Amino acid sequence: MLLEMKEITKTFPGVVALDKVSFNLKENEIHALVGENGAGKSTLIKILGGIYKPDSGEIFLNGKKVEFNSPLDAKRHGIAIIHQELMLAENLSIAENIFLGKEFGSPLNLNFHKMVEESKKYLQMLGFEIDPQTKVSKLNVSEKQLVEIAKAISSNAKIIVMDEPTATISEHETQILFEIMKELKEKGISIIFITHKLGEVYQIADRVTVLRDGKLIGTKNIEEISSEELVKMMVGREIKEMFPKYNKVQDEIILEVEDFEVIGYVAPVSFNVKKGEIFGITGLVGCGKSELALGLYGVYRTKFKKFIIDKQPLLELKSPQQALKAGIVLVPEDRKSQGLVLLLDVVQNITLPNCDIFAPSLNIKWKKATETTKKQIKDYNIKVSGEHQKVKNLSGGNQQKVVLAKFLLKKPKVAILVEPTRGIDVGAKIEVYKLINNLANSGIGVILVTSEIPEITGLCDRVMVMHRGKMIEILEKGEITPERILKAGTGLVENV
Numbered sequence: 001m002l003l004e005m006k007e008i009t010k011t012f013p014g015v016v017a018l019d020k021v022s023f024n025l026k027e028n029e030i031h032a033l034v035g036e037n038g039a040g041k042s043t044l045i046k047i048l049g050g051i052y053k054p055d056s057g058e059i060f061l062n063g064k065k066v067e068f069n070s071p072l073d074a075k076r077h078g079i080a081i082i083h084q085e086l087m088l089a090e091n092l093s094i095a096e097n098i099f100l101g102k103e104f105g106s107p108l109n110l111n112f113h114k115m116v117e118e119s120k121k122y123l124q125m126l127g128f129e130i131d132p133q134t135k136v137s138k139l140n141v142s143e144k145q146l147v148e149i150a151k152a153i154s155s156n157a158k159i160i161v162m163d164e165p166t167a168t169i170s171e172h173e174t175q176i177l178f179e180i181m182k183e184l185k186e187k188g189i190s191i192i193f194i195t196h197k198l199g200e201v202y203q204i205a206d207r208v209t210v211l212r213d214g215k216l217i218g219t220k221n222i223e224e225i226s227s228e229e230l231v232k233m234m235v236g237r238e239i240k241e242m243f244p245k246y247n248k249v250q251d252e253i254i255l256e257v258e259d260f261e262v263i264g265y266v267a268p269v270s271f272n273v274k275k276g277e278i279f280g281i282t283g284l285v286g287c288g289k290s291e292l293a294l295g296l297y298g299v300y301r302t303k304f305k306k307f308i309i310d311k312q313p314l315l316e317l318k319s320p321q322q323a324l325k326a327g328i329v330l331v332p333e334d335r336k337s338q339g340l341v342l343l344l345d346v347v348q349n350i351t352l353p354n355c356d357i358f359a360p361s362l363n364i365k366w367k368k369a370t371e372t373t374k375k376q377i378k379d380y381n382i383k384v385s386g387e388h389q390k391v392k393n394l395s396g397g398n399q400q401k402v403v404l405a406k407f408l409l410k411k412p413k414v415a416i417l418v419e420p421t422r423g424i425d426v427g428a429k430i431e432v433y434k435l436i437n438n439l440a441n442s443g444i445g446v447i448l449v450t451s452e453i454p455e456i457t458g459l460c461d462r463v464m465v466m467h468r469g470k471m472i473e474i475l476e477k478g479e480i481t482p483e484r485i486l487k488a489g490t491g492l493v494e495n496v
């Protein structure tokens with residue numbers, strides 16, 4: 001056995017993150033690690049990577065007991081990790097990041113030229129066309145993810161761990177990554193792969209290990225387990241309905257726009273959203289759907305003939321403050337940079353953007369804020385050790401729920417949710433779907449911007465499909481099928 005982790009236990013104040021979890025990895029295998037948010041996946045990986053020390057338990061590499069006292073220790077033993085929270089040096093270039101700690105040349109005489117050339121090679125393997133001398137701070141999340149992947153494959157690791165590498169990259173890039181993973185496997189490298197997308201598990205993994213609430217539920221060969229059984233192992237119960245849908249669309253229009261243009265990004269579009277409706281916007285990466293969403297929220301420069309929200313015409317839309325005032329809320333996709341202050345606790349995060357509610361004068365009413373936060377934690381089923389836990393220490397999915405909870409406290413007229421289920425587990429996804437139904441039923445118009453086709457077919461009443469900055473068509477209820485969406489989304493339908 002290449003790697004054995006035996007009876008690993010790790011506790012944090014108030015949480016048993018791992019309770020005697022054993023995990024093993026064979027030579028030449030891709031081993032998926034799955035489980036709900038907060039199950040302990042990243043913690044197990046951080047122990048393997050020398051970031052955390054386990055309270056008890058042992059690690060063996062090729063049968064030899066090892067102990068990692070630092071990330072460097074783990075690296076020296078041939079373990080490369082792509083963490084869920086990307087760990088790039090923002091102020092360095094792509095090439096410098098890829099070769100950080102393994103630079104060419106002597107420390108006083110670095111061979112930059114060679115680093116740039118070599119970086120190009122790895123980036124090209126990933127189909128990522130970019131100058132390796134670009135600063136990492138200039139990249140968006142998916143591009144940073146690709147740099148992390150390039151960095152891991154360029155190290156001479158025997159074991160590569162990928163903690164949710166596909167959460168932020170597109171379907172197309174995911175397929176490229178899978179090809180590379182297969183090549184790495186051929187070359188004798190073993191991969192631990194964490195994902196919440198079960199389709200991916202079946203596409204790429206040889207074995208799968210399931211954790212739940214810090215405990216090992218089991219390890220299976222992929223051929224031995226159906227997806228229903230796998231979901232059951234993950235959530236501990238049978239899931240009957242993946243897409244609960246019980247919203248009632250009303251006749252009244254809550255938002256109507258005519259010839260709405262996001263200058264430089266999206267050509268004029270006209271559409272309306274009704275009270276109680278779940279209106280989808282979808283298309284491939286780069287189609288302009290996020291830009292349209294941000295435009296409707298006043299982030300980008302826009303032009304329009306008509307913009308009516310709850311019967312009130314809007315004359316201009318120049319800032320998110322104006323959008324908020326008009327009753328539009330946007331829940332952003334990149335929770336780490338746009339949604340949360342990681343170093344603050346849950347109460348502070350929920351209070352911060354809602355000072356109008358909690359601080360009518362200059363003093364923040366912490367008691368009220370704490371009470372409300374407790375209610376939000378309960379309503380949104382957020383897994384925390386207490387309302388004062390730092391957001392940094394929550395699992396990814398629970399961070400996402402805090403983002404939703406804090407934005408939706410505003411009681412908007414129109415809620416724009418951008419990729420609201422990114423990185424969250426099956427169980428939590430269903431909860432978010434219910435929440436979307438409840439939002440709609442409270443009379444809000446919900447705009448769901450997503451690249452997940454099942455979410456569109458399962459939840460939306462109508463959907464706008466975009467391609468290259470243009471609206472291709474709006475599909476009505478009976479027309480929403482994966483085929484129609486893909487056809488329009490790849491530009492195969494004439495724009496009428």
Ligand SMILES: Nc1ncnc2c1ncn2[C@@H]1O[C@H](COP(=O)(O)OP(=O)(O)OP(=O)(O)O)[C@@H](O)[C@H]1O
Pocket residue numbers: 012013015016017035036037038039040041042043044084383393394395396397398423425
């Ligand atoms: N540094 C920390 N301090 C306190 N608690 C922590 C810390 N890191 C993790 N936890 C807690 O340990 C548990 C396991 O978290 P972990 O991040 O391993 O989950 P995960 O399976 O990776 O979830 P996700 O799918 O959401 O990423 C959670 O309850 C989390 O809140």
Ligand SMILES: [Mg+2]
Pocket residue numbers: 041042043084163395396
């Ligand atoms: Mg995690």
